[in-house]
Amino acid sequence: MAVMPAVVRFPSIEAVEEALRSDNYLPDRGLATAIFLALTMGRPLLLEGEPGVGKTEVAKALARLTGTELIRLQCYEGIDAGQALYEWDYSRQLLYARALQEGDFGDRVSELYGPEFLVERALLRAIRAGGECVLLIDELDRSDDEFEAFLLEILSDNSITVPEIGTITAQTPPIVIITSNRTRELHDALKRRCLFHWIDFPTPEREAQIIRLRSPGVSDQLADSVARAVARMRELDLIKMPGAAEAIDWAQALALLGADAVHSDAARVSLGWVIKNRDDQRRVEQQLAGLFDE
Numbered sequence: 001m002a003v004m005p006a007v008v009r010f011p012s013i014e015a016v017e018e019a020l021r022s023d024n025y026l027p028d029r030g031l032a033t034a035i036f037l038a039l040t041m042g043r044p045l046l047l048e049g050e051p052g053v054g055k056t057e058v059a060k061a062l063a064r065l066t067g068t069e070l071i072r073l074q075c076y077e078g079i080d081a082g083q084a085l086y087e088w089d090y091s092r093q094l095l096y097a098r099a100l101q102e103g104d105f106g107d108r109v110s111e112l113y114g115p116e117f118l119v120e121r122a123l124l125r126a127i128r129a130g131g132e133c134v135l136l137i138d139e140l141d142r143s144d145d146e147f148e149a150f151l152l153e154i155l156s157d158n159s160i161t162v163p164e165i166g167t168i169t170a171q172t173p174p175i176v177i178i179t180s181n182r183t184r185e186l187h188d189a190l191k192r193r194c195l196f197h198w199i200d201f202p203t204p205e206r207e208a209q210i211i212r213l214r215s216p217g218v219s220d221q222l223a224d225s226v227a228r229a230v231a232r233m234r235e236l237d238l239i240k241m242p243g244a245a246e247a248i249d250w251a252q253a254l255a256l257l258g259a260d261a262v263h264s265d266a267a268r269v270s271l272g273w274v275i276k277n278r279d280d281q282r283r284v285e286q287q288l289a290g291l292f293d294e
Contacts, residue, residue: 009039009066009175025054025061026210034197035062044155044176046191049199051181052243059136059177068175069133073122075143081150085160086124123151124168127160131172141180145187152190202244204231210244211251218251225261226251230274232291238280250274263292 010016016039017032027035035058038045047055063070073084120128126135140148154160155176159169178194180186202210208227211218218226230247242250250273257266268288275281284291 009062010036012036019065020061021213023061023065024213025057026206026213027058028202028206031058031197031199034195038195039175041195042173044178044194046178046180046186046194046196047199048180048182048196050201050241050243052241052245053199053201054244055177055179055199056136056138059134059138059179062175062177063134066134066175068131069129070136071122071126071129071133071174072136072138075137075139075141075147077142077144079143079147081147082121084121084123084147084151086121086162087119118162118165123154124160124162126174126176127154127158127168127170130170130174132174134175134177137176137178139181140178140190141183141186148187148190152187152193155190155193201231201234201241204228207231207244207247211248214248215252215255218255219260222254222260222262223251225263226254229262229267229291232287233275233284236280236283236287238275238283239277240275240280242274242276246274246276261292267292 010019013029013032013036016036017027017029020027020032020035034045037043039062045058047058049055059072060070062068122135126133137151140151143151157169158173159167161167176194178190201207204224204227207230208220208223211223211226212220215223226247230242230250234241250270253270253273254262254266257270259266261267271281271284275284
């Protein structure tokens with residue numbers, strides 16, 4: 001397999017960190033390094049971690065920073081190649097066939113499978129766009145083994161064959177970000193094709209920085225208080241751990257309610273912004289004295 005040249009987007013790891021911070025995304029050194037190497041080497045980046053730690057936001061931020069199109073393939077149980085690649089516009093083909101019935105239909109039947117009748121899905125659009133797009137393959141762990149194997153072939157060759165048209169190959173590979181919540185283990189073959197990085201929950205200090213960066217209207221005191229409370233919640237045996245996104249939402253809600261810290265009454269009645277499961281809410285409510293700064 002020929003290695004296609006990568007489009008260098010950032011000259012250094014520091015440049016990646018600075019660019020992401022300018023887009024209100026606060027990466028740690030490990031994530032910035034993974035992004036730099038993936039972009040420079042032209043390899044897919046596989047990001048794993050709990051929901052809400054910012055995996056999808058990496059792809060969105062990169063698309064904005066590089067001025068390229070974001071093409072998102074949302075995976076789900078039962079997704080197949082046709083839903084990810086392309087399909088034919090059968091209704092238009094039927095209308096065209098009827099229009100040809102009065103003419104020499106036999107010599108023109110091949111026109112029914114021309115490019116104008118091809119409906120591109122995410123993977124075909126990304127291969128055609130090449131280095132001018134960011135392809136986000138979101139929550140790959142929700143798909144099945146067969147789809148994962150099919151995807152591996154596409155990523156290895158950076159090409160797609162449409163039998164009626166031919167093979168379409170990317171001149172330069174697209175930026176590919178794959179995310180997984182690890183509801184199942186992805187296969188080693190896919191991992192070998194990608195650069196892997198695990199995004200963990202941020203420390204309370206870094207989470208407070210994230211809250212302040214994404215919510216300028218939140219005071220430093222409230223951001224610190226929310227970050228500490230959320231960190232304590234993650235130590236409980238919860239069904240769904242709150243992520244950074246929930247921490248940001250909660251801090252914004254508390255600020256709107258006029259709270260200065262999470263020990264206030266406003267925090268007690270706004271748990272739905274940070275805890276999204278009823279059983280988890282009951283568990284947190286039983287531990288309020290230890291979670292809040294009281």
